[in-house]
Amino acid sequence: MNAITSVEKAPERSDAEKALETLLAWARSASKEEVADLDPSVSRLLSDAPEYPQFRRDYPDDFAVGEVYKSSLPDLQNGPSSLIRGARQQIQHVGISNFRLPIRFHTRDNGDLTLETSVTGSVSLEADKKGINMSRIMRSFYKHAEETFSFDVIEKALDDYKTDLESMDARIQMRFSFPMKIESLRSGLSGYQYYDVALELVEKDGVRRKMIHLDYVYSSTCPCSLELSEHARATRGQLATPHSQRSVARISAVIDCAKQCLWFEDLIDACRRAVPTETQVMVKREDEQAFAELNAANPIFVEDAARLFCQQLQKEPRVGDFRVVASHQESLHSHDAISILTEGPTFEMASIDPKLFNTLFHVG
Structure with missing residues (x-):
């Protein structure tokens, strides 16, 4: 039994040119929505389409942030309540965990000791607020990081980030490994x-x-x-x-x-x-x-x-x-x-x- 198979001819450049002419002719009378619905990449073939921007790939060491530029930066976490996803429910604790820094503590027997300390800070978030700027917790804490710590100093840090974040409830926890010489x-x-x-x-x-x-x-x-x-x-x-x-x-x-x-x-x-x-x-x-x-x-x-x-x-x-x-x-x-x-x-x-x-x- 003889089987006859047909081999499709590969398109030539002239075929592509004719297809492009047909596509462009259709696109000139079509709306942008129709073009995008066919294939978004088609819009790049149109003569009036803007070219894809060429971005710089090197890091701009000389770029300085001014106040005007800073004020233009988006801040989603302080956005309106319409941006909230999920249930509009109060969150009891939201913040950061395990940011570390050296802290100086008083001791009973050995004066002051500087110990690596892991800090967790959190605040409550009201139901109608999108979120918090978590870096403010660290910034508030760092204001007091050079002081010798006691609960009085921890209270000052808590007061600061409650004020900065406009929260009702708050928590600070500081974990460290305390050395004590034993005989x-x-x-x-x-x-x-x-x-x-x-x-x-x-x-x-x-x-x-x-x-x-x-x-x-x-x-x-x-x-x-x-x-x-x-x-x-x-x-x-x-x-x-x-x-x-x-x-x-x-x-x-x-x-x-x-x-x-x-x-x-x-x-x-x-x-x-x-x-x-x-x-x-x-x-x-x-x-x-x-x-x-x-x-x-x-x-x-x-x-x-x-x-x-x-x-x-x-x-x-x-x-x-x-x-x-x-x-x-x-x-x-x-x-x-x-x-x-x-x-x-x-x-x-x-x-x-x-x-x-x-x-x-x-x-x-």
Whole structure:
């Protein structure tokens, strides 16, 4: 069977010229909308079409921004409410997170320390406002960045960006790693322990609260495991060791700055009184033995930990509402033991952040 196939002839230049003449003849009598509907690129073939602009591709080092030019720049975030997308609903917090800068802090024992600090700043946004200029939060904060920080200075920064952004409610949180030298248990050596600390100032409905958050890392020896180990030794002459694990308590507290200052070191000392088995920095053999003895003298369930921290916080007159979140990161189980204890309404929560306990892992 013979198959006959036809091969299309490739168009020549003369064919293209005739097609272009036909296209241009049609375009001269067509509207711009009709031309665009056919193909937007056709409009570039018309004789009266403006040429595509040729933009400069080099950076203009010599360009200076004048006031007139600056006033011509678009500012969508301060636009009318007609630009709002989605529901016209108040936003409780909008701002920036984790802008970093060196901040100088007072300490109880070591004068002033300059520490790298991560700052989160946010304000409320009314339902009829499109958005905020977020750089104003940073600019307001930087006005005070050279001062030695206290809650008084944080309040000034909060006042500034509330005014700049015309907001009702606002929040500043400052996170940093606070170094504190601690001595080993028996060898006389010393080293720096670093504590995750955050200071927070929150204003809502005209009421301001000052808060501190601290992560305290300690060793927890299971009381049940300790008793079972001793039982094996006593009844069967079997050497056994109780399980213990690195554990973390996150202490959050409202503080009363009208009274005597609550130093970072004061809160750390309160944690040590509650649970003295803090992880160690410098350790020789005599220190390791001492730490084993210290753990045996202070076995602790996660329920015990929450209540012991609570007991110390209740004794502190500079502390108001507080929350204790404890996580014992078990060496026996493939899961962790956790507890949450709150006092007062500030930290009450019906729902727990699904990632809360993930943030309590302190790795080297």
